[in-house]
Amino acid sequence: MESKFGRGFVIPLVALARHFSLPPEQAFYGAADHLDELIVPVQFAGTQVDALVKQLRKRVIWHQPGTMDREDAEEVKRILRHLLVEVDRSFGIADPQVGTYD
Known part of the structure; x- marks a missing residue:
């Protein structure tokens, strides 16, 4: 079945990030839809990534x-x-940083 709001791990996170680039009073409208098919990969089960999700x-x-x-x-x-920092750490990046202009 075709996904309406995105399925996977990265795709729904990117969609959420787009919502939260809007002004706060607009950010939440429809944001929860992107969580419906957000799938935490097996390798993150029980980790800090899982807890953050x-x-x-x-x-x-x-x-x-x-x-x-x-x-x-x-x-x-x-x-x-x-x-995002925790995901990068899991990929072996020793010192991930979001930067000052996130």
């Missing part, structure tokens, strides 16, 4: 638009940055 799901799905948009959007972006 769980935090990300919780923060996005439980958010009530219009309530604490700015604070929750910043937390989602923080989790996404941390998740």
Whole structure:
């Protein structure tokens, strides 16, 4: 069956990142749809990556638009940055950094 909002690991994360490049009051609308088919790869089961994906799901799905948009959007972006660093570390990159202009 064709995926409507993206399936896999990287594709849904990129879609979420696009949502959170919008102003906070717009970022959450439709963002949770990209989590429906987000699949954590087997090699990340039980790791920090898995824990961060769980935090990300919780923060996005439980958010009530219009309530604490700015604070929750910043937390989602923080989790996404941390998740990307952990994925790079798992690939053997010794000192991954998101940079100052993320």
